[in-house]
Amino acid sequence: MAEKIAVLFGGPSIESEVSKRSAIRVCDALLRKGYDAKRIEYDEKLIENLKSFDKVFNVMHGRPGEDGVVQGILEYLKIPYTGSGVIPSSLTINKYLTQQVVKSLNIPVLNSLYINRKIFEKDENIVEKNFKGKVIVKPNTGGSSVGTFITENYKAKDLLKEGFKQFNDFLVEEYVENGLEVTVGVIEYKGKTKVLTPLQLKPKNKFYDYESKYTKGKTDFLIPPEVDMKTVELLKEKTLIIFENLNMRSFARVDYIIDQKNRIFELEVNSVPGMTDLSDLPMEAEYDGIKYDDLVEEILKSAGVLKDA
Numbered sequence: 001m002a003e004k005i006a007v008l009f010g011g012p013s014i015e016s017e018v019s020k021r022s023a024i025r026v027c028d029a030l031l032r033k034g035y036d037a038k039r040i041e042y043d044e045k046l047i048e049n050l051k052s053f054d055k056v057f058n059v060m061h062g063r064p065g066e067d068g069v070v071q072g073i074l075e076y077l078k079i080p081y082t083g084s085g086v087i088p089s090s091l092t093i094n095k096y097l098t099q100q101v102v103k104s105l106n107i108p109v110l111n112s113l114y115i116n117r118k119i120f121e122k123d124e125n126i127v128e129k130n131f132k133g134k135v136i137v138k139p140n141t142g143g144s145s146v147g148t149f150i151t152e153n154y155k156a157k158d159l160l161k162e163g164f165k166q167f168n169d170f171l172v173e174e175y176v177e178n179g180l181e182v183t184v185g186v187i188e189y190k191g192k193t194k195v196l197t198p199l200q201l202k203p204k205n206k207f208y209d210y211e212s213k214y215t216k217g218k219t220d221f222l223i224p225p226e227v228d229m230k231t232v233e234l235l236k237e238k239t240l241i242i243f244e245n246l247n248m249r250s251f252a253r254v255d256y257i258i259d260q261k262n263r264i265f266e267l268e269v270n271s272v273p274g275m276t277d278l279s280d281l282p283m284e285a286e287y288d289g290i291k292y293d294d295l296v297e298e299i300l301k302s303a304g305v306l307k308d309a
Contacts, residue, residue: 085307
């Protein structure tokens with residue numbers, strides 16, 4: 001009898017629609033591979049809906065599917081699931097905390113500042129005081145570049161006022177002019193950790209925003225990236241260090257920016273990468289000779305519980 005696989009998607013996150021697109025594609029791949037797969041949307045009946053399944057393939061992007069909450073539920077139910085465990089998931093959803101850990105691994109990160117409502121209320125000019133020139137401001141636990149903006153340091157105050165109507169906290173970083181954006185996927189493949197060939201992103205918008213990520217023709221994808229082989233190997237090396245030291249599992253994606261001096265800075269770590277037709281990790285796997293259906297099956301094989309033990 002074929003294993004019963006729940007492809008978990010949706011939820012209240014602003015990334016819910018992307019999650020649905022990932023789920024459709026993953027579920028179709030599992031069906032082609034002979035699994036008894038079904039898409040299950042996150043709702044208040046989650047525990048009841050999952051009890052009849054053997055494993056969960058989690059493609060919930062954002063909270064609560066990517067922050068340790070769903071992982072904790074699945075650990076409690078003892079249902080094997082894909083992706084990282086509770087602790088790495090709850091860490092990597094927080095961009096600022098992730099940066100602090102990455103920095104401790106001797107991997108460079110950009111100069112940054114964490115701002116929540118209380119910090120901002122105490123000093124609305126905090127960005128202007130700490131940065132010169134342009135900054136990039138991101139929701140600290142958001143994803144898919146929703147709510148992200150680039151602005152001059154002195155204009156950040158008014159934009160943050162608006163931003164706090166929707167988000168609880170932000171990460172402010174120095175803006176790298178003409179930086180080269182690169183992302184690197186990593187998977188557990190045939191029992192080993194495999195770092196995929198880095199992918200360069202050349203968005204036609206000002207930066208790699210939501211529209212650039214999920215609209216065909218809005219971004220050019222270059223693989224391998226327009227850097228020398230030494231830089232490619234450095235990117236892969238740093239990605240492996242992050243994946244292993246953060247105790248991540250199944251699959252992940254690490255985003256970087258390379259400045260004009262060819263210096264590499266870690267930006268974000270994604271514990272549930274997109275699996276849509278425009279997603280980065282499947283493109284990298286395809287380039288490395290791993291077809292989409294095989295990629296999905298290998299990720300499924302990494303499903304388990306007690307991931308933080």
